[in-house]
Amino acid sequence: MPFSATPPEGLVTLSANARTVLEKRYLVKDKSGKPVEKPEDMFWRVATTVAEADRRYGASDGAVQAIAEEFYFLMTQRRFEPNSPTLMNAGRPLGQLSACFVLPVDDALSNGQSGIYDTLRSMALIHQSGGGTGFSFSRLRSRGSMVRSTTGVASGPVSFMQLYDASTDAVKQGGTRRGANMGILRVDHPDVMEFIACKEDLTKITNFNISVGITTKFMDAVKADANYDLVDPVSKKVTGELRAREVWDKMILGAWRTGEPGVFFIDEANRYNPVPHLGDYEATNPCGEQPLLAYDVCNLGSVNVGHYVSNGVVDWEAMRRDIALSTHFLDNIIDVNKYPLPEIDALSKRIRRIGLGVMGFADMLVRLGIPYDSAEGVEMGRKVMEFLDVEGKKESERLARERGAFPEWAQSIWGPDETCARDANGQRIRPMQLLRNCNVTTVAPTGTISIIAGCSSGLEPLFAVAFMRNQAGVMMPDVNEDFVAIAKAEGWYSDELMERIAKTGSVQHAEVPAKWQSVFNTANNISPEYHIRMQAAYQLHCDSAISKTTNFGFAATVDDVRAIYEMAYEMKCKGVTVYRDGSRDNQVLSTGATQ
Template identity: 50%
Template structure:
């Protein structure tokens, strides 16, 4: 933490006197060592190291030519080697069997090129600091959409990709009416036939039910919220879908541990406010100090200065407050907390802009008006999955429910250890029903809902992701989305006996409640 705090605080020297750098180092060290806030893994791993690449998320553009496909492939390898993840839209590549004028041959289509990126990722990840990951998107009006939807049904293929279909407002309108919609050849912009929206939606749903993919991204909604529309349209997101970005943009993420904001069953708003302001300062410094893998990425990233402050420990926070995850009270807390983080992070960004200047692409942005004369960052909030950093913080991941109340961990000498949620152990001991045999019983399923010896009020607070109805997952996601500049990474868990109809309901509910996507 000392290495990270010292390295990130050094950016202050560009804007303040040297005395302030020491003060900032102490401030950042306090923030990190108390684990009130942690930045994304590349920042923790690479700050103050030779590599110095600190961003987690990148989007690279892919056009319809060999040069514009294989140039990003090279850039992808460089990004993955440095610990970043990449997103691409393959929507501009001409469809399979379309004409290739230069060779008088036929095109192999976008999915064949996705396989090339997949193989490259597999090769790079074996020597990298952490596994490379990709997001592949295809617009729903691309002629190869059916093949794309089913591209991961073979579990041996595209294992280094998450895939999502970019659903348009036109498609959702056709789905509502039960009508056809047009498929467009990206090479010519001409219609290449039409197809039933319900047929395609059912295919998406069935494939997701079968293999968990594709997810869906509501691409027009994302662009309606694009803070810099004068720079172009957003076409893709990072691998987990929470960070829509323009071509060559990167974003640095970080998350506040909400479980550490609870005092006596309520949120300590003054502690949360200070943490937000310190975290925005930290993330803005990361943009300055980052060693970018490409000059073009540096220009775009410093031009928009997007940061993504989010949360982790939401489920643990609710448990500490005695609130079930699948309850109206939890929705109220989500609204209260995220609206506060949104408001304060913008305020912190504006305060930084007064000292350091607005983000360079401010003119023409949604902030270019009298009500927001100062803004340092084009976005300030993102809800990430926090897989690695939530383990370091010893808290629940992102805004997800707890995954299990107890689970097994196999250690090196062949022993099996039971790890039980510390808040459950504490409450169980206080209530007088905790014993070691109980942990062994919980481990069988991870859930406590069918164990008779546990009081109901404790069962309600310790519902796991599989105990919670899919509709509640979406309620929580859409509430956080309402106050998040970028997007929200959230997994909707289904029981093994779920039907395609239940998946369909959730995908539609995500659209109706204002989510930007769902997996």
């Protein structure tokens, strides 16, 4: 039985900003570029497509219609949103619903599957469908080493990354967003110094974020001020050595100057690889929150946790129900997704990876009157993530009982004692649990979907209380509604104050009561230590990694950045991304203070 053609009647709470973004980028358009659907139609298109999967597991027509309606209100009431490709492509011919992919790059120009030019082609297909791609270039032989077939010399990982970058420019992502890439090189690759410096010129390799894959061995050498070995990836022979501190300092200087390279703590990520028998993590998706195997994919979705606070109280029961519904939604995506490559299709069904995360966390804290940079704030972060993780896994377990565990479950880190993957000391890595999905939780940046949901992004603090946002080329004003409501209720609101806040980028003004100055403290005024503490608190209960930017003021020193990188490593974060205010020209978000 087909679904009802029109969306169900009921409360829809989309803002004007959300409608603008959807119209500009996500709604189906006719040849003249005019939208042929309304935002409500788009959400119904997504809800019905995703609900279809239930039918495969025996749901009746009525049950499928009912779950479609639940999905519809989940999204239109801004309690949860799936990643952008799901909104753009569900129920349309392309049908590719995932944001993140990792492709292998083998040390061959072409080997019919994953040589440099084979993967270049795969990358183009994924970008065309709106997905972002991550690559490790660590398998490529270093620049200057011999190429036997031609007796020439190899041009090395950086030159091939430039090739991928140029191709990304040529294929605009699904016509809606620019292709995004992550390039990773291991710190023991002979070309690591060239890699670290390759984005010093900000006009180069602009479609890539880059991160260095940092090993425990390397960090031990930094601590001991020792040298470490560089290893040729093809011959596996040691080709030289470098002083670890020199390399570490060079990365930190780069991060201080431009925010790049980031670091990916590759051994820490691999410790929690749920399916190590299928391969190691070598790379992450473009924004770094999702380590993936070769040909691995993840569809992300985020619960708007600020939604569940009213009158200073969290409605944990309502959040619990929505976490279950969101997990169900993401699991369904795996079945209705049209993957761009057969290898990806096959792996996605063997491990059924999903990434449920949060957005609106800063709003939640504001509504509870808790400053982000406080012990209480960090504890709330830990608690929310634990809740999401535990409840998401309960639903994944329920789905496993109903639909079957993911096929690789027994050998995974969640499997039974006799068969499960173990760490080097023979210990279990995770407790046994029957699960439908090898990975349940990931915290994404939620760059666009947080605008659609009208909430703060990911687990980030408020960026500003009043600011101009550059969204797809349109400057949109944004004021924090909680702040305005409190200011009006307490009688200290004025338009002039809001202008001053937008101009200075800060709420530290005399008429703002001290309590609200700390509760509404914004990203640039929060100390980098608190950014990392919050990231580490979330990491404790997150299967994958966390998308988090640690903000520094323009005046921060290189030593400040070094301290944060070392703190992140000690606190077992899986990566670090820093951004020093004003260090790049084209900021997506801007307050008056930096422009």
